[in-house]
Amino acid sequence: MTDLETYTKKVAQQAKLASRKLAVATGEQKNAWLRLSAARIRERSGELTEENKKDLAKAPEYGLSDAQIDRLRLTDERLEGIASALEEVALLPDPIGEVIGSNSRPNGLMVTQVRVPLGVVFFIYESRPNVTADAAALCAKSGNAVILRGGKEAFHSNMAIYRLLTETLEEQGLPKHAVQLVETIDRDAVGHFLKMDEYIDVTIPRGGKSLIERVAGEATMPVIKHFDGICHVYIDQNTDLEMAKDILVNSKCQRTGVCNTAESFLVHAAIADEFLPIAGKTLIENGVEIRGDEKVRALIPLAIAATDEDYRTEYLALKISAKVVDDIDAAIHHINDYGSHHTDVIVTTNLNAARQFTAEVDSSAVIVNASTRFNDGGEFGLGAEIGISTDKFHARGPCGLKELTSYKYIAYGDGQIR
Amino acid sequence: MTDLETYTKKVAQQAKLASRKLAVATGEQKNAWLRLSAARIRERSGELTEENKKDLAKAPEYGLSDAQIDRLRLTDERLEGIASALEEVALLPDPIGEVIGSNSRPNGLMVTQVRVPLGVVFFIYESRPNVTADAAALCAKSGNAVILRGGKEAFHSNMAIYRLLTETLEEQGLPKHAVQLVETIDRDAVGHFLKMDEYIDVTIPRGGKSLIERVAGEATMPVIKHFDGICHVYIDQNTDLEMAKDILVNSKCQRTGVCNTAESFLVHAAIADEFLPIAGKTLIENGVEIRGDEKVRALIPLAIAATDEDYRTEYLALKISAKVVDDIDAAIHHINDYGSHHTDVIVTTNLNAARQFTAEVDSSAVIVNASTRFNDGGEFGLGAEIGISTDKFHARGPCGLKELTSYKYIAYGDGQIR
Numbered sequence: 001m002t003d004l005e006t007y008t009k010k011v012a013q014q015a016k017l018a019s020r021k022l023a024v025a026t027g028e029q030k031n032a033w034l035r036l037s038a039a040r041i042r043e044r045s046g047e048l049t050e051e052n053k054k055d056l057a058k059a060p061e062y063g064l065s066d067a068q069i070d071r072l073r074l075t076d077e078r079l080e081g082i083a084s085a086l087e088e089v090a091l092l093p094d095p096i097g098e099v100i101g102s103n104s105r106p107n108g109l110m111v112t113q114v115r116v117p118l119g120v121v122f123f124i125y126e127s128r129p130n131v132t133a134d135a136a137a138l139c140a141k142s143g144n145a146v147i148l149r150g151g152k153e154a155f156h157s158n159m160a161i162y163r164l165l166t167e168t169l170e171e172q173g174l175p176k177h178a179v180q181l182v183e184t185i186d187r188d189a190v191g192h193f194l195k196m197d198e199y200i201d202v203t204i205p206r207g208g209k210s211l212i213e214r215v216a217g218e219a220t221m222p223v224i225k226h227f228d229g230i231c232h233v234y235i236d237q238n239t240d241l242e243m244a245k246d247i248l249v250n251s252k253c254q255r256t257g258v259c260n261t262a263e264s265f266l267v268h269a270a271i272a273d274e275f276l277p278i279a280g281k282t283l284i285e286n287g288v289e290i291r292g293d294e295k296v297r298a299l300i301p302l303a304i305a306a307t308d309e310d311y312r313t314e315y316l317a318l319k320i321s322a323k324v325v326d327d328i329d330a331a332i333h334h335i336n337d338y339g340s341h342h343t344d345v346i347v348t349t350n351l352n353a354a355r356q357f358t359a360e361v362d363s364s365a366v367i368v369n370a371s372t373r374f375n376d377g378g379e380f381g382l383g384a385e386i387g388i389s390t391d392k393f394h395a396r397g398p399c400g401l402k403e404l405t406s407y408k409y410i411a412y413g414d415g416q417i418r
Numbered sequence: 419m420t421d422l423e424t425y426t427k428k429v430a431q432q433a434k435l436a437s438r439k440l441a442v443a444t445g446e447q448k449n450a451w452l453r454l455s456a457a458r459i460r461e462r463s464g465e466l467t468e469e470n471k472k473d474l475a476k477a478p479e480y481g482l483s484d485a486q487i488d489r490l491r492l493t494d495e496r497l498e499g500i501a502s503a504l505e506e507v508a509l510l511p512d513p514i515g516e517v518i519g520s521n522s523r524p525n526g527l528m529v530t531q532v533r534v535p536l537g538v539v540f541f542i543y544e545s546r547p548n549v550t551a552d553a554a555a556l557c558a559k560s561g562n563a564v565i566l567r568g569g570k571e572a573f574h575s576n577m578a579i580y581r582l583l584t585e586t587l588e589e590q591g592l593p594k595h596a597v598q599l600v601e602t603i604d605r606d607a608v609g610h611f612l613k614m615d616e617y618i619d620v621t622i623p624r625g626g627k628s629l630i631e632r633v634a635g636e637a638t639m640p641v642i643k644h645f646d647g648i649c650h651v652y653i654d655q656n657t658d659l660e661m662a663k664d665i666l667v668n669s670k671c672q673r674t675g676v677c678n679t680a681e682s683f684l685v686h687a688a689i690a691d692e693f694l695p696i697a698g699k700t701l702i703e704n705g706v707e708i709r710g711d712e713k714v715r716a717l718i719p720l721a722i723a724a725t726d727e728d729y730r731t732e733y734l735a736l737k738i739s740a741k742v743v744d745d746i747d748a749a750i751h752h753i754n755d756y757g758s759h760h761t762d763v764i765v766t767t768n769l770n771a772a773r774q775f776t777a778e779v780d781s782s783a784v785i786v787n788a789s790t791r792f793n794d795g796g797e798f799g800l801g802a803e804i805g806i807s808t809d810k811f812h813a814r815g816p817c818g819l820k821e822l823t824s825y826k827y828i829a830y831g832d833g834q835i836r
Binding site for chain 2: 222359379380394
């Protein structure tokens with residue numbers, strides 16, 4: 001075994017052992033730890049910004065852009081954000097121990113289905129140092145031990161946050177290895193962890209498509225994957241055109257670089273003449289490039305021609321594809337074929353259309369008369385989210401505390417035999 | 419593309435298309451099909467037994483044992499069992515469309531989490547022809563299109579059942595390809611399907627460990643896996659000895675070849691003197707070979723010495739390993755380390771012991787004062803089961819209709835934007 005193999009195996013084993021203790025920790029122990037960690041982050045912000053400076057100094061060497069460097073920077077305001085986020089997780093209800101089903105059997109056996117942690121989460125992320133605290137909080141609150149693997153660009157910041165978080169674990173009677181950060185930037189470490197399905201119950205990669213594809217390909221345990229969001233807004237025949245325009249513009253423009261932004265819109269042929277000129281004008285005023293079919297271009301002269309590939313593209317930019325459809329069936333068909341089953345919206349005043357669309361569009365979120373941007377853990381009321389799943393298995397859409405859990409059957413009898 | 423590749427791809431694509439229609443079929447359509455299929459099986463039993471004879475004639479060529487040949491045989495009684503099983507699935511509540519969560523947001527957005535089918539199930543089984551009908555019924559009732567791959571030994575019987583089931587689908591307005599049976603015994607077909615995660619949402623292998631390992635290794639989509647059941651009965655210090663003995667004997671002897679049979683028992687040191695001689699006597703009278711540690715052998719002279727490996731062995735036979743433990747902590751520790759997280763029982767009159775055991779033993783079913791044999795979809799009240807999952811992800815323990823589903827978020831607004 002290489003040193004790296006020995007090290008990663010030790011980390012994984014420690015996590016497994018810690019997960020057993022954490023699974024039976026009380027909500028109050030977990031919450032007290034979260035609140036104490038928030039206090040420590042506030043008290044020792046100087047220490048954190050000092051360590052952050054080491055990462056900032058190395059940023060040019062890693063070739064980070066100015067925007068990336070800005071996201072890496074820990075300011076007092078951002079540290080306050082990290083601390084409050086920990087306190088918010090403390091306020092969420094404890095998912096563990098919830099009875100999610102029960103069955104009183106004819107023979108007197110009382111069967112309950114009780115929510116339990118998954119066990120050990122391997123969390124890989126590329127982004128900002130606040131994710132270190134967020135992920136640790138969500139995993140521990142849901143009773144899971146976590147192995148955190150952050151990007152090398154934030155290594156010192158992550159280590160500093162990690163030290164603060166973990167030094168208070170044992171004070172609360174929680175296992176020391178409930179939260180572990182991979183203390184090496186060696187890329188091979190990830191590959192070793194991905195083979196350890198004996199110790200790790202789920203891997204969650206948060207980052208670009210290539211990271212997720214690599215992880216999904218190599219992992220021997222389940223992976224919560226987050227791929228493209230090719231989200232649609234469909235404007236139905238019977239609709240409030242003003243509302244439709246506002247929803248479309250918000251879905252496309254409110255934030256372009258995120259998965260739940262609209263990348264395509266479809267308009268019922270019966271209202272195309274009326275809607276497209278208005279919508280086109282506002283989108284173009286907002287700097288959006290429109291790529292449409294022939295009918296769209298006839299009504300929005302500034303639109304350019306869309307290829308078939310455009311309708312399958314996640315632009316993540318001020319661009320949108322557009323198409324006129326003959327009816328709602330054609331819209332649903334197009335969305336199921338060209339979309340990515342992420343978030344799709346219908347704007348309509350017709351109840352039957354709303355019912356048909358929500359039933360037949362096979363996406364993690366199907367929304368009537370509101371922006372695509374609402375498909376989000378916070379907006380849907382899940383509390384904080386650890387990621388968004390584009391899978392149908394286990395968890396679909398925003399993943400909060402409950403999505404980090406499994407269940408077991410607990411049955412009480414008084415001597416039943418078969 | 420080879421002919422086999424073309425064929426398997428066509429089957430998978432047909433399943434995907436069918437799954438969209440099936441997802442929005444009404445409960446009454448699905449139930450009418452189930453009842454009609456049951457009627458056809460009764461009416462045309464002659465046709466089924468004729469086809470079954472072809473399999474029976476080939477059985478010696480496949481080297482089947484007498485017991486295997488017996489299991490393969492379709493009698494009138496067994497056909498009646500198949501028909502009634504279809505009718506029982508019709509009586510189960512439709513899982514699709516159930517609202518499993520909801521959140522009324524401060525901005526007026528009404529968010530619901532609604533149960534939907536997974537999509538396409540690839541079901542691989544080695545066993546008796548009745549599984550063809552059972553699996554088709556459970557998948558279709560839960561709105562999933564299914565690709566059935568039965569064992570070559572039952573090929574003609576499976577084909578005959580499949581023909582009866584599918585000829586009535588379209589009469590009920592259900593898609594023709596909702597149920598498909600792989601019409602070749604070529605072993606390579608399985609490998610092709612396992613690569614088609616684009617069309618198949620989950621694979622369920624039902625059979626021996628080598629089949630499940632092969633499928634889990636090759637599959638590109640999620641797999642519901644069913645591995646070993648190394649199940650324990652722990653007899654606590656405070657206990658009803660008579661009840662403990664009955665539960666132990668039932669857990670071991672009622673049926674030995676199944677996953678929820680006990681393979682090991684642990685006795686608290688404080689009652690070992692009293693309990694082991696009684697339990698040993700009854701087990702031995704039932705033909706059970708006991709493999710114990712030194713303390714067990716001192717009290718049950720006919721017991722033979724257990725190796726460490728014995729405590730990790732799924733005998734599936736009239737054998738059981740036994741061990742005296744110092745306290746409940748030692749019992750829980752042993753079960754979590756040596757068991758397979760399947761089904762574990764405590765026999766106790768002490769409430770705290772029951773609470774600790776059910777909280778700390780990490781198994782799909784943890785049972786107080788009843789036989790291990792109750793960890794079963796029917797016994798737990800799930801209705802029929804398609805399999806038992808030894809995973810923690812998505813589904814754990816017995817898998818009924820609900821475990822064949824996913825969910826989507828459906829949100830209604832009146833113009834909300836962010």
